[in-house]
Amino acid sequence: MAVPLPQQPGPYTSGSLGYFHLRLVGPAPALLLVRTDRLYSLSHSRRCGYRFRLRLLANPHRRRAPDLLLSTYGCDLRLTHRSGIGSPSVNGRPLRAGTPTELAVGDEVSVLRCGARYGFIVERFVSCGGFEVDAASTAGSCAEGLVFRAESLRKRLRAISESEDPLSLLRDCSGIGNLDVDIGPKKWRQDGAAELCLDNPITPASKENVLQGDCNFERDKFDHDFDVVNDGDPELFNGSKGCRDDSSEKPGCGSGNEEQYHSEGCYSDGSTFFLNRLADTGSNTQTEPQSGVTLPQLLHPVNSLVRVFIATFTLDISWFLNYCKIPQHLPVTIACHNKERCWSASSENRTAAPFESHPKLLLVFPRFPEDIAFGKDRKKQGVACHHPKLIVLQREDSMRVIVTSANLVPRQWHLITNTVWWQDFPCRTSPDYAALFSAAKKQKSDFAAQLVSFIASMVNEVRSQAYWITEVAKYDFEGAGGYLIASVPGIHAQSPYLESNYFLSAKHNVHTKSAHRMSFGSVQTSVVGISHRFHIPSDAGKQLRALSAFLGKCRENMYGTTEVILKRNTNIPADANAVSVLVADLDKFSEEDSVQLGFLPREVAKWVAPLSDSGFFDFSGFIYPREALEAAFGVTNTKVQLLLYVSKGPEFSQISRLISNEHFPPLCSLIASLQRCLGLWRLEEVLANIKWPETLEADFIYSASSIGTSINPQFIASFASAAGKRPHQDFDSQESDPEWGCWTANHELKKPSISLLFPTIDRVKKGACGIQLCRNLLSLPEKTWQRLRSTGIFHDAIPQPNARIGYPMHVKVAQRRFKSCFGEHSFGWTYCGSHNFSPAAWGQPLSPPSKANPSKARSAPSSPMLHICNYELGIILIALPPGMSKHASESRHRIEDIALPFVVPPPRYKGSDKPATRLAMREAVAEACVLQGNDVVDLPDDTDEDVPDEDDEQVVELSDCSQQEKEEEKIYAETLWGQIVVLGGSGFVGSAICRAAVSKGIEVVSFSRSGRPSYSDPWVDQVNWLPGDVFYARWDEVLVGATAVVSTLGGFGNEEQMKRINGEANVIAVNAAKENGVPKFILISVHDYNLPSFLLTSGYFTGKRKAESEVLSKYPASGVVLRPGFIYGKRKVNGFEVPLDAVGQPLEKLLSSVENFTKPLSSLPASDLILAPPVSVDDVAYAVINGVIDDSFFGVFTIEQIKEAASKVRV
Template identity: 45%
Template sequence: MESRVLSRKRRRIELDTSGFVILRIQNPPSLKSDSIRLKSDFIHLKSDSLYTIGRCNRHCDFVCNDSRISNRHCQILFDSIENKLFVIDGFVENCYSSSEIGDFFRIRKCCNKEGFTRASTNGVFVNGVRVTKGGVFELFVGDSVSFVKTRVKSEPSFGFLVEKIVRKEDVLGCNQIGYSGGSSSNSKWLQGECRKTVVGGFGFGGRRRNEHLIDRAVFLLNQCRETLHSVDPVSHLRRCCMLLNKERKMARIQNGHSAAVCGSGDGRVGSTDVVGGGLRCGSVKAVSGENDIDLSSKTDMKVPGASSGKKFYLNRVKFMDHDNQHEVVSLPELLHPVATLSRMFIATFTNDVLWFLSYCEVPNHLPITIACHNTERCWSSDLDKRTSTPYPEYPNLVLVYPPFPEVIAFGKDRKRQGIACHHPKLLVLQREDSIRIVVTSANLVSKQWNDVTNTVWWQDFPRRNEPDYSSLFTHFTDGDVGFKSDFAAQLAGFVASLISDVPSQGQWIAELTKYDFSGAVGHLVASVPGMHKHNNPFPLEPVNFLSNQAEHRSSWSISTKFLGSVEASVVGLKHRFHTSADSNGAQLKTLAAFLRRCRENVFGMSEVVLRRNTKIPADSNAVSVLICDLDEASEGDYIQLGFLPRNIANWVAPLCDAGLFSFTACIYPKEALAAALEGSNSKVQLILYVAQGPNFHEISTMIKPAHVAAICSLLASVQRCSGIWRLREVLDQYKWPELLETDFIYGSSSIGTSIDPKFLAAFSAAAGKKSLQYPDSEESDPEWGIWNANQEARNPSMRILFPTIQRVKAAPCGIWPSRRLLCFSEKTWQRLRTVDMLRDSVPHPKCRVGYPMHVKVARRRFKSKTGKSSFGWVYCGSHNFSPAAWGRPVAAPSVERTDKSAGTTSCPSSRLHICNYELGIVFVVPPSDKNSKSTDLDDIVLPFVVPAPKYRQCDRPATAQAMREALAELGELEKKILESQAGEEAEEMMAMMEEGIPEEEELVELTTYVSEEKDEEKAYAETLWVQVDSSEG
């Protein structure tokens, strides 16, 4: 150890010339250690030694058992070269030389970028101000550091106070700063097993009068020096003002205390424990005040004005200065003023709820529903696992885990799970006079709002004078002139699909009826997992309706308002037709005779009779399904086929009993007869048609909580176009001139592994692509004009934007952040490299170049004949470019075509296999007349450069394999840092990964789809049949 002998008038003393720091533990518990006994509230840290605070005994010098603290929560370093004390949110491995560590902290302090640290979970707070996640912050005398946010203002902050910073020159020239020598006998430092005398007035023997004023002056001088040397003096001054305005309690070291030296010559220390969940001299749980704010975002917060909804914005990120090329917005700005919010609904993939509540200063009384992904819960059939309330401090906050349907599970077995993901990013912000809908590509985590480029769209909608439940069932074609916006119906249907298993959350549907969405500029495009079928047209002349008057016969009239259809089934059909119940086949013959006489509509379906069974004890909501000769129907001239499934009857019964809705239904007669035969286990398909009931227009005055939950289930069940079928529904309203197309692009942070010409053709056809370029080769085809897989293979219709590995490697933040966001398999790259399809994704505006993008944006652009304007459409939202997100068309086995030249998008009997919940918005600028004034599509600024640069021969996309190879080329220091990050808190790391869900098995069993009756449906029907038979007997 370097030392120097100083001469004084009366004596010679030996001084330790290295600097040190004295920290005072705030609200400390009792401390203990295997190597040292800590009986003090003070800690002495040596310069150029890296100290770690967290939960992990192995890696930390100070350990805390509190679950809110990360394994390695933060690190502290006193740099003797610059004489600065740093704290870092998270950690960097303490396995390098002191000079390397100091260089690392100095570089991180200047650029303040992430990528080489592992941030803490709940943050580090300096004087109540949150340090940037993974960022480095300089500490001064008097600064209070805490490790998590307190829930109430009165709760004590737990962490430490910077009591004294003694620099190297201060030790060598102590008399120059006003300190006098002091007795060494009253100041003892404990280090390992030995004690060392410290002289020169730097012990705990006592404090000089007015010394707190000196500390304050030193603090202010340090702030001035930092301002002069900072890259952005204005921002530094603003931050200083925030710090100085905080009320700080400058703790004083009292006589009689000693400080523990945690460290040895090599900078490593034994772990010390804090009893009772406090600091174990290795694990400190940081606590801060109620009014804590985040340094990284709040300083420049602006209140966003009303959005026109005609374009999207980008999120406000902390690494750049914002120019006027593209409007930006932050999450707190979207919620502002948070005090006026009456309730909030959020849908997200990954989430950090505590960060969100703290970051946006959300009141703990506000009702909040957050739908999020959880593989185990979303696949579970246990309805109790659909929700959780994990935050007692926020009693009105509920986490909802939307269900994944069994039909998309491997082997249709829910226990085996499957490829599925709850992936939307939606915020519904309700106020008394308006409601704000936000559709974004950012999950509810700090990194995606503050460090990664994402798209954000929002629009405000006014409150109605009275609720309008008819808006929940609006269709495009409902408008007398042009098209009527179905924004409310699409929004309500999507929200209902997320919360249908949670009746208490059904109130959200009632709330949406209070607002007027007719002014929506964009069109919502949602994906809901399942095996979807094309919507079934309403029968022209239904005769039997189920309403509050039981089943009644009535002629269909123009006043009967059709609202939608639901794909259901008939359960229990085999009960009366199996061998033991119908030994001579009489019942089966009667059924065949009835079915033969049934009138079939143009779709081959026949109407059935629905009847309420209120007197069945097993289920008061039971609904029977009967068939009769509708031409010569008489009392008793019918045969009961079975019942509606329990989950359907549970909402049909209360809605029809109240007269709010009426129902009629159709089946396929041949399908019913086949299911009645012995040995058949196939499900009998039933299409349930929904119409307005006699009391529909009084629904707002008659509705009860049971009705709200039933309407929510109805909306979740109503057939809607989903995925690429919804995209086609929106874009098919216009005629797109193929010869005027200038570009068709899709930029996405994840590219599906099962992309092939069939999916590309299906997506392009849904986007309005036609094959008019090839009239000669397609003229004799009955499906002439539809873009198909053969054409796609010959002439790719679109371009995919994805960053090259060279671009990712050259990023200032390195490879690691992109490795968490980008997903492109090597197999997909090998499949696409021979076609001219890939383009480099270059961020726009220029200030975002070099930083990760998480956007999902598509555009098809046309140039007018005059060349003065552009039109077309733009999509932004959560859909990555994959069949899992958009859906893959699958031909039904009974109608599968043998003509392989035909596309997969035109067969009306095909189904659409979708794996994910997704949500996005489409902006349409239609072709206009010469004299009309319309919006120019180029007014919607894209987040990447267009036209996008082509891949050069040497270029390669940033696939997972390419990024692994690039990481292997890094220097030893960076590699060790990244390896430590990868191994630390693996579960938390997975939560931050956005697109890590594979799709390799997406095609499993798609073509073998056959709907069969479930065991629970059989048991339910059998119970009802037993009670029906006993009542008839």
């Protein structure tokens, strides 16, 4: 919206010239002096970190109107704003864009930016002719002063009374209460007088912080000190960025009281990290005045938070809620470690809500995968830890991401040095879901994709938290100052990019040869149900031959895979999300000419189906043919791998408009399942492609509070190689060597690449709290020290700055620095976060199966794999070599701007130095007890809040990574295969069979011309009703997943009609069932009534006997033929109930009672027309159920045998 600039008045007389005093409200209440004959703009500078700057407008008619315009005329001060600056208000009342608002002495102006309010108070007006107006008096009149004061208070009270949340308005706009009548002019502070900075949010200014004094209004003095710049000049002042140890004069690091300090905000552009502020240790001295950042500072202002997400190892919830003053109804999600819960498979153990006072606070316990458990048995648990330290703060206009090394416990924020990185990201005008899938090698930053995938991996099984995925999409992360480095537990593999031709898209199979589809990545999953599908005795041979024939025709690509068809199965009641996997000759594909291999696992189908049905994503799949054949023939019981590829769907561009709450959990599961680079692979993805000049390397250091048990030259070499380390010249190897040009263990043994920083035991003993604070903070196994001590890689970790000496460090910081050969700035990269130096955190590359034991090798080609035990998160800040910057965020980085928390270069261990291993600390405690004459107290073996479980010394071979099909997956597949299809299910007998099957928990599909019946009994809703004609049916869709077909087809008419309905229709159904691999067929036929042969030649009996013959020939060991007589029951016809049981039931009882007398007559021709007892429709139905569940029940069954079979399953 264009805002016209107000007309400038004519020249001022000396009497009308004056100055308005504008007092910034915040911890540094600077004074701005504004002349009455000038125009000023208060504009927003995103480039300089969301600061506001006051400018003198030399050209009032410039093309672009300012965000906020200050204009003056005599004693009047006007404020005009356009719509771009965001929520400005005067005394709590919002301003209307484009409409000038007059300001009076005492008025307070505030602007909402990045979740916090910043502003100023009109303190007084001073005329050069001696005329002065302030909050206490105006024009020398007490009455007029009271009028000004009353008018200001009236405006504020009106705003409060009209507000929907008056309490919030009172809190946010309380600065006016400090304008006491006896407050005079304050001294003009030149160290920040011209800037509204994010470090200065609105907080009440106390009298103790107001500096009394006079202001010199002489013109020459005024011109010299005038704190504005001409339009186009850079800002005079840079606000404090964070709270660094060298910033004693910067706002936000003052030595004021704790309440004032915590009420301040903090700013960072993401180009460096900071340290936490250590608490005082003595009553009279302050250890580190004006240094570090606190947790309340990071969360300030708490009242503007919309929701909070935290990931931590350990936590003290009560301390956090009280210390940071968390509102009771603020949604807070905390993902944390709990060994029992994280290893549990029960969904009930995923969450906990421990505080009734904070009903929206939810604890989440991310599940550890079973494939990293000991023996792949979850009950045996294993080495795993939820160890990240992440805080995400969502506000309406910004999202702050904090990556730290401190857990959510008080001593890690008050007594122990930790690193803190953070950056604020602005809100988008509309969500960008494509950013959640971007790759690092593209021009766009992949910060959003890495952040959302890490959050998804933790909340994937908690449906109520899936909305976090869509919330991240609302913010712009392209200006991120670094690259996130995440680790997620599991055995991870890298899949090649494969071109697909067939896609599951919006419930349909789409064939395309286009190679321009946007791919979002791949998911490694499996095919379930193969063993059940191909191990049916009556059918296995034919189906196996068909499968072998199709796989033999399939063309394998260079990776040994072949494409399969994914098909939605919407007619399987057992799972509406079922997706089947078909194998076919893709050169001339038709669904009729294919073999169903199995299904997607339930946990995968539950997100593939809704995302595909909605058209948001397309899916395609590849399998290893040899694996599928081995599983089908029973050679192996391991999973059949399926590489599931995800592409942009036809409705992806409309996802912001079409997405609903029901899509959040599937989208979260998809993002959590997508393969991505983690741990060492992520480090390599970010760093290894940069050509680092090895000859210019100055430092390669890593400081960690824990060093893994299994650290050896092989792991160190893997880490160095992933970080871009390369040998200078290697004359001992050839280019044909797969490790040629890579930094290997041999190079590491010859010349160690990394300096490991770990405190010596002497340094720990001399600490402020001695060993007590470090004993469960530091972890270096004695055997690791003994194994690596001769390499010379250990260096002492000396805290920096000096004020931190004596306090333990919990930092995990790595840096590789290079010197410039042209006299320019140094360059390199720096890491900070939660990763300790261990394979558990970064991942252990897995060894391929031994060639000497080929029996252990899988049929699928061995791809690289990485075994990660922990959840971890860190950030890498890159300062590229000169001329190599490809991202805007990289060009602003200077490695000299990053102050490391330890002395560099670190001193190498001397001959007598020993690290603070657990054994060394135990011995030191024993020594101290002896010197003090106390009993020796042994340190407990269990660890507390600071040391993760990293006893990761285990050998994992690639051959051990093949997974067997889980029992629940087998049950799921059998359930999908285990449904019956009732032909004619809406008829009299068919509906009774459907009702009986539902009562026994059997999934039922009814296929009939009439489809769903008109009546609405409760069991009707549990049957999948398919309308259709047997003669024109798509049997592959009708019979998918069927384990039995029950035919009730039959009827009367002329001869040809009866032959067609009773005979041909059933023959077609029998052949279709056989061709589709259905293992059992049950036919409802008819009793022959002992009729003469010439009567049995009618179309009715001829058709029935033809159908019987087809069943018994195609299903000799599983076919069932039931021959009931007259069937009675309550039959519904056109909405009316015909009580056939009123005749049939008494007749059955009568004939049963006289059976002994009528038996001799049964041999007479046609005698059964009178003597054959009727059969209840329920008996027929339960006899069918017995045939479905009892594999020994096959052949032809008479009336008495039908009743006997029914009695076995009738309740």
